[in-house]
Amino acid sequence: MYSLNVPVPSAVARRADQVAARLPGARRRRRGEHTLVVKRLGETGPHRLSARAREVVSGHAPFGARVTRIDRFDSPPAGSGPVVYLAVDSPAIGALHDELSDRFPPVADLEGDAYVPHVTVARGGDEAAIERVLRPIEPIEWTVAELVVWDSRRGQPVERIALSG
Secondary structure, eight states: OEEEEEEOOHHHHHHHHHHHTTOTTOEEOOTTOOEEEEEEEESSOHHHHHHHHHHHHTTOOOEEEEEEEEEEESSOSSSSSOEEEEEEEOHHHHHHHHHHHHHSOOOTTTOOSOOOOEEEEEESOOHHHHHHHOEEEEEEEEEEOEEEEEETTTTEEEEEEEOOO
8 A cells, every 4th residue: 555644753753662662462563664654545556646646736835743642543434443543633634535535535444534643652451551651742843744655554655745836
């Protein structure tokens, strides 16, 4: 599966790792895998998908994003739950997701209207430990200046798209 993602700064990845370390029994993301999915693009043709995504984001200027709290999804659309995540506040990410959704159909059983920008920390684990980590946090702010077309099978970017609007 390919997706259009926001790369997160090292401060966000470190915070995710710190939270994950406090969740015994949870499946954690590996270092370097923390990103924020804006929109899943599909299964085939990464270069064609990249070109279509580039068309949609052309003219978009860099925008702000910030992590503000640790939260959870109890029933994720795919995989085991609960999912502990860093919530990302950014109206521009939500608007970009909506714009991309007009051009790329939703991926069955994964995407719906309830898009929540987030960085996944871990899945499953001890319920009491999860409850202890859920809270507002000191915000981490950054400017999103590029997006990446991400290959989820390989866990790496296929292409980078600079925002220049």
